[in-house]
Amino acid sequence: MRILIVDDSVTMRKIISKSLNAAGYGDVIEATDGADAMSKMTGVDLVLLDWNMPVMDGLSFVKETRQSPVFGEVPIIMVTTEGAQKEVLMALKEGVNDYIVKPFKTEILVQKIEALMSR
Amino acid sequence: MKVEYINPFIEAVNNMMQTMMGVTPQRLNLSIKTEALTTGDVSGIIGFADKNITGAVALTFPIETVLKIYELMMGEKILTLTPEVQDTVGEMANIVAGGAKRTFAENGMPFHISIPSVITGRNHAIFHKIGTPVVVVPFLVEGLPFNMEVSMKVDNQ
Numbered sequence: 085m086r087i088l089i090v091d092d093s094v095t096m097r098k099i100i101s102k103s104l105n106a107a108g109y110g111d112v113i114e115a116t117d118g119a120d121a122m123s124k125m126t127g128v129d130l131v132l133l134d135w136n137m138p139v140m141d142g143l144s145f146v147k148e149t150r151q152s153p154v155f156g157e158v159p160i161i162m163v164t165t166e167g168a169q170k171e172v173l174m175a176l177k178e179g180v181n182d183y184i185v186k187p188f189k190t191e192i193l194v195q196k197i198e199a200l201m202s203r
Numbered sequence: 204m205k206v207e208y209i210n211p212f213i214e215a216v217n218n219m220m221q222t223m224m225g226v227t228p229q230r231l232n233l234s235i236k237t238e239a240l241t242t243g244d245v246s247g248i249i250g251f252a253d254k255n256i257t258g259a260v261a262l263t264f265p266i267e268t269v270l271k272i273y274e275l276m277m278g279e280k281i282l283t284l285t286p287e288v289q290d291t292v293g294e295m296a297n298i299v300a301g302g303a304k305r306t307f308a309e310n311g312m313p314f315h316i317s318i319p320s321v322i323t324g325r326n327h328a329i330f331h332k333i334g335t336p337v338v339v340v341p342f343l344v345e346g347l348p349f350n351m352e353v354s355m356k357v358d359n360q
Contacts, residue, residue: 092318093290093291099277102278137318186297187219187223189222
């Protein structure tokens with residue numbers, strides 16, 4: 085399973101990537117913003133997506149991806165500091181499959197991935 | 204700036220360090236900032252705003268502190284202020300601002316946050332130009348100091 089981590093922070097990408105590797109997910113690729121992610125979607129099975137990023141933010145990425153005939157069904161977990169109810173609802177409405185608020189325990193992120201991908 | 208506005212930021216610092224590093228920072232006495240110069244080598248800064256709210260939060264670290272934090276967070280020892288360490292400082296500011304934002308939103312005071320900026324240089328200056336006192340919150344983590352500065356202006360205050 086190929087997982088794409090989209091975050092403008094190399095720190096977060098590294099923390100998430102390490103925890104995925106430790107949980108047995110070896111095929112992990114990274115993108116620094118929504119536009120970079122769009123160019124790396126081929127073969128991706130799951131996207132872990134930050135919200136606030138330069139160039140193209142996470143919500144714009146979700147809107148664009150969900151309209152794509154090729155990538156429209158790829159599961160997306162939002163991984164963001166935007167944790168107010170309004171933002172969570174907005175992201176879910178746009179088609180995000182799950183949501184985790186920073187800071188988080190990496191074990192919880194792995195659990196969410198396993199639950200989502202086993203559906 | 205009302206003093207109670209500082210609490211969501213303090214809680215966000217505690218939550219971030221407990222969750223991501225497994226440590227609880229010790230908070231020391233608050234003070235009002237009287238000069239622009241900081242007592243650190245690197246700062247992560249985020250502005251926030253809405254119709255009636257403007258402000259900024261900055262986390263300032265001496266190099267020894269931020270290298271220890273990087274080690275705790277990433278499980279890797281680094282000896283200099285690399286771009287990765289600077290990114291970690293920006294991300295910490297992002298997480299603290301996001302945590303506080305959530306608490307304010309739950310209390311009917313929503314605002315938007317910017318993308319973080321990072322400033323480096325020994326005792327660099329930070330100017331909060333919103334015409335309200337800046338509260339400085341000193342912390343110790345693993346015995347090493349860092350500061351949080353918060354300025355926040357609410358128009359109907």
